[in-house]
Amino acid sequence: MNAIDYAALKQGGIIKQKQPDLFSVRIRILVGNIAADDLAALAELAKKYGRGTLHLTMRQCIEIPYVHFDDLHAIQRELNELGFKLGACGPRVRVITACQGRTLCPHALGDTAKLATALDEQYYARGPLPHKFKMAVTGCPNACIKPQENDVGFVAAVEPGLNEGECISCGLCAEICPAGAITMEGDLPVIDRAKCSRDGKCIQSCPTGALYVDRQGWQVYAGGKFGRYPQLGMLLTEFVSDEDAVLLIGRVLNVYEELANQRERLGDLINRMGLESFKEAIDGVRA
Amino acid sequence: MSGHELDLRGIVCPINFVKTKLKLEELASGEELVVLLDPGEPIENVPRSARDEGHKVLSLEREGDYYRVVVKKG
Numbered sequence: 001m002n003a004i005d006y007a008a009l010k011q012g013g014i015i016k017q018k019q020p021d022l023f024s025v026r027i028r029i030l031v032g033n034i035a036a037d038d039l040a041a042l043a044e045l046a047k048k049y050g051r052g053t054l055h056l057t058m059r060q061c062i063e064i065p066y067v068h069f070d071d072l073h074a075i076q077r078e079l080n081e082l083g084f085k086l087g088a089c090g091p092r093v094r095v096i097t098a099c100q101g102r103t104l105c106p107h108a109l110g111d112t113a114k115l116a117t118a119l120d121e122q123y124y125a126r127g128p129l130p131h132k133f134k135m136a137v138t139g140c141p142n143a144c145i146k147p148q149e150n151d152v153g154f155v156a157a158v159e160p161g162l163n164e165g166e167c168i169s170c171g172l173c174a175e176i177c178p179a180g181a182i183t184m185e186g187d188l189p190v191i192d193r194a195k196c197s198r199d200g201k202c203i204q205s206c207p208t209g210a211l212y213v214d215r216q217g218w219q220v221y222a223g224g225k226f227g228r229y230p231q232l233g234m235l236l237t238e239f240v241s242d243e244d245a246v247l248l249i250g251r252v253l254n255v256y257e258e259l260a261n262q263r264e265r266l267g268d269l270i271n272r273m274g275l276e277s278f279k280e281a282i283d284g285v286r287a
Numbered sequence: 288m289s290g291h292e293l294d295l296r297g298i299v300c301p302i303n304f305v306k307t308k309l310k311l312e313e314l315a316s317g318e319e320l321v322v323l324l325d326p327g328e329p330i331e332n333v334p335r336s337a338r339d340e341g342h343k344v345l346s347l348e349r350e351g352d353y354y355r356v357v358v359k360k361g
Contacts, residue, residue, distance in 0.1 A: 170347035176331055207334030207344035207356070 013086030014072060024065040025075055026087030030120055031098040031113045032060035041082050049075045059095045061087045092127025094134045096120050101139040108139030109200050110156025118246050130260035141199045148233040151266040153221040157198035161214030164188060173202035173211060215239050223267035231267050234275050255281045292321040296353050300328045304336050314360045322356045330354045
C-alpha cells in the first residue's frame with residue numbers, strides 16, 4: 001500500500017479523523033432533501049463501514065464517520081452505485097445549500113431547489129480555487145438558509161405593482177407592510193421603493209389582487225463568510241433571473257480565480273479591491 | 288339582519304378560513320357574507336384565500352380592534 005495522500009482524499013469528501021487510519025466520508029445532499037430509502041441505505045453503510053452513526057453537517061449534508069482506510073474504496077463504490085456524490089472539501093465550490101422554497105413554504109417567493117440544482121450542475125466541486133467557495137439559495141428575505149454568510153447568496157425577491165382599478169382602498173397593505181414602505185395617499189397605496197424589503201407580503205395579503213408582482217428574481221449578495229473573521233455578503237445586484245444567476249456565478253468565479261490571492265476568500269478580495277471595482281471586473285469578464 | 292354574518296374574532300388560522308369556506312358553500316352565487324376578523328394572520332390570509340377560491344372581496348374596513356370584510360360569493 002502506498003502512503004496515504006490525505007490532500008487527494010480530502011478533495012473528494014474523505015476527511016481524516018484525529019484517530020489513526022479513520023476517515024469521515026462526506027456525502028453530498030442537495031437542498032437538504034433525501035429520499036427515505038436513500039437515508040436508510042446510508043444508515044446501512046454506516047453500520048457496515050462505520051460505527052453505526054451518521055453526522056449532519058452545516059451544509060445540509062451527511063457524513064459517515066469512523067470508516068477505516070482499508071474500506072474507503074468499498075464504501076465509495078457502494079455510494080457511487082446508490083447514485084450519491086461525495087461532498088466537496090478544500091478550495092472548491094462546496095455543496096449548494098437552500099431552504100425548502102416555494103414548493104412548500106408559504107413565505108417563499110422563489111424556486112430555491114431549481115436554482116440550487118442549476119448551480120450544482122454547472123459548478124459543483126469546481127476547483128482548485130484560491131479558497132473555498134460557498135453558495136446558498138433562500139426563498140424570501142427571511143433568509144432562513146443564511147445566504148449572506150456565503151461567498152455568494154441568493155434571496156428570492158418581488159416588487160409590487162398596483163392595478164388601480166382593482167383597489168378597494170382598504171389600506172391593509174399599508175397596515176401590514178413589515179418595512180413600513182406603503183402609505184395611503186387619498187384612496188390609493190403609494191409604495192416607497194427605497195424602503196420596500198421585497199418580501200411580497202402586500203401582494204400576498206391584498207384581498208382583491210390589485211397589488212401584483214411587477215418585478216421578481218434573485219437578489220445577489222457577495223463576499224459573505226463565517227470563520228474567525230465573519231462578515232455578511234454585500235448586495236451585488238437585484239432581480240436576476242435563474243439563467244442570469246447561473247451565468248453570473250461563472251463570471252464571479254472567473255474573476256475570483258484571476259484576481260484573488262491564494263487562500264483569499266471572495267469577501268476578502270472584495271474588501272481589498274472595493275465593491276464597485278469588483279462589480280466592474282464582473283461586468284468586464286465572460287461567463 | 289339582512290345578510291349573512293360570521294364572527295371569527297378569536298378564531299385562529301386556518302380554522303377561520305375553513306369556517307368562511309363552509310359558510311360560503313351554503314350561500315347562493317352573488318350573495319354577500321360579512322366576516323369579522325382579527326388583525327395579523329387572520330386579516331392577512333382569509334380575504335386573500337377567499338379571493339383565491341373565486342369569491343370577490345367588496346370591502347375591508349377596520350372597526351376598532353378587528354376588521355369587517357364583505358365577501359360576495361363567486
